[in-house]
Amino acid sequence: MTGWLLRRLAQAALVVLLMTAIVFVGLHAIGNPIDILIGEDLNQQERLQAIARLGLDQPLWRQYLAFVDGALHGQLGKSFVYQEDAIRLILHRLPATMELAVGALLLAVIIGVPLGLFAGMKPDHPLAKALMAASIVGFSLPAFWVALMFIMVFSVQLGWLPASGRGATRELFGVQWSWLTLDGLQHLVLPAFNLALFKISLVLRLTRAGVREVLPQDFVKFARAKGLSPARVVLVHVLRNTLIPLVTVLGLELGATIAYAVVTETIFAWPGAGKLILDSINSLDRPVVVAYLMVVVVIFVTLNLVVDLLYKLLDPRVRLEGAR
C-alpha cells in the first residue's frame, strides 16, 4: 500500500510538472512577453536593462526553472488588470466556484440516485423507460441555453428566483458563503441546478446500470432468502454495491464541474473563478490564465489521487489485488 501510494504520488507530481512545461512553452509560443510587459517608450538601453531584470535574457530552460521556482513559492506574477497577485486572486474566487460545484453534485445525487434505483429495479415500467429517454435529452441539452431558459421562466416570467450574483453571504472559516443565508440559497438554486442537469442524467444511468448488475448476484438472493425486508435488501445490499463505482465517477466529476462552471458562472454572473478566467482570456490577462490553469491542474491531480485511494478503500477486491 505504501509503495503504491508513493508511486502514485510520484506520478501525480510528474503530471503537474509536465503541465507546467506545457503552459510555459505555450506562453512563449504566443508572442514575446517583452512586448506585453515593457512599455514601447523605453530606449534601447532601458529595454535591455528591463529584459535583464525580468530574466528574459536567460536561456529558455533557465527561465523555465525560474518559472517552476516561482510556482513552488506560489508566485505566478501579478494580474495586469487587477494589479494583484494572480494566485491570490484565483484562490479568493475559488470558494464561490466550489460552493456551486458541490451544490450541483449534491443535487445530482439526491435526484439521480433514487430515480436510477427505480429505473434499475423496474426496467420495463413505462416511467423507467421515459426516464431513460429523458436522460438522453439531459445529456444533449446545451447547458448555456438551458441556463437562459431557466432565467426566462423562473426569473423573468414567474419572478420566483434571482438570476444573477451570489446574494447575501455569511462568513465561515474566514470565507464568505452563500448557502448559509436564505437569500444566498435562493441565488444558488438556478446555477447549481443548471450545472447539475448533465450529472443527474449521468448518475441516473450509472445507478441503473449498477443495480441491473448487482440484482442477479447470489448475495442479493441470499439476503432475500434470509427473510430480510425488500427495503433493506435494496437500500443496504444493492445500493451499497452500486455506490462504489458512483463515488469514483462523482469524485472525477467534481473536477469537471469546476471547469464547466465557467459557462454557468458567466451567465448567472456568479463571482467565481470561472467567470474570472473568461474575463482574463478576453482581456489577455495572461498571469491570471496561467495561475488558473495551474490551480485547476493541481485540484485535478489531487482529486484523481483521492479517488484512486477511495476506490482502493471501498472495494475489497481492488484492495486484495494491491496487497499481493
Add this chain to the structure above:
Amino acid sequence: MNWRGRFDEHSIWWRVAADFLRSRIAIAGLTVLALVALAAIAAPWITPQNPYDLMQLDVLDARLKPGTPSSAAGYTYWLGTDGQGRDLYSAIVYGLRISLLVGIGSAAIAAVLGTGIGLLAAYAGGKVDAALMRLVDLLLSFPTILMALMILAYVGKGVGNVVLTLVLLEWAYYARTARGQALVETRRDYVEAARGQGIPPWRILSGHILPNCLPPLLVIGALQIARAITLEATLSFLGLGVPITEPSLGLLISNGYQYLLSNEYWISFFPGVALLATIVAINLVGDQMRDVLNPRLQR
C-alpha cells in the same frame, strides 16, 4: 473467392441496417437528422434572406415578434427577428450550416488522425505505444471545456481555431479505441495468415485490421459530432468562436441573451431548439448504433 467476400460483407451491413431500423425512436432521430442536414445544404434556396448579407438586413425590423410581416421585403418573419433585423428562421438555417460543418469537419479530421495514431501505437508497441497512450490518458483526464479554453487562450478566436481546438481534443478518443480494437484484432488468425502470405505490414493494417476496427469508431464518431457541435456552440456563446457577422447557433443564442430580460424570448429560444433537436437526433442515432454494432449485445 472475391465475390463471396463482398457478398458476406454486404449482408452484414444489411443486417446492421435492419437492426438499426427496429427502434422507432432511432428512426425518429435519423429522420430529424436528415431533415436538418438537408435544410443546411439547401439553405440559400429555402430561406427568404441571406442573414450574412448586411445589405439584406433592415435595422427597422429589429426584434420583431414571431409572425410579424416584413416592412419592405414582402415576407413574414415566422420566428421573429434578432437585434440586427435578421430573419431568425434564415439565420437558424444558415447557423446550422456552420454548426454541422464545424462538428462533422472536426470529427472527420480527428477520426483520421486519431485512428492513424491508434493503429500506429498498436502496431509499433513498446515505448512508442506507451508514450502515445500516456499522452492520450493525459488529454482525456482533463475536462474538454478547460482544454478548449486553454488552447483558445493561446491560438486566439475564430472558426479555424475552434476546429483546430476540437481536433486537438477529439483525436485521443479515436486513438484509444482504434488501438484497443487493433490490439485484439492483431492476435486473430487471419492477421497471422496474412503475415504468412508476405503481405506488407501497412497493407495488413489498412486492408485487414482497419475494417474490423470500424464499428466502434463509427459509434464514437457519431457521439463526438454531437459533442463537437455542443462545444462549438458553447465557445461561440462565450464569444470565443465564430465572428459576429456570421452567427452560428451559439452566437445567435448569445445575442438574444440581452433581450431575454425584457421578455423577448424568441431570439434565444428558437436557435436553441434547433441546436437541441440536432444534438438529440445525433445522440439517438449514435445510441442505437452502439446497441446494434456492439457484438456483446447481439443475439
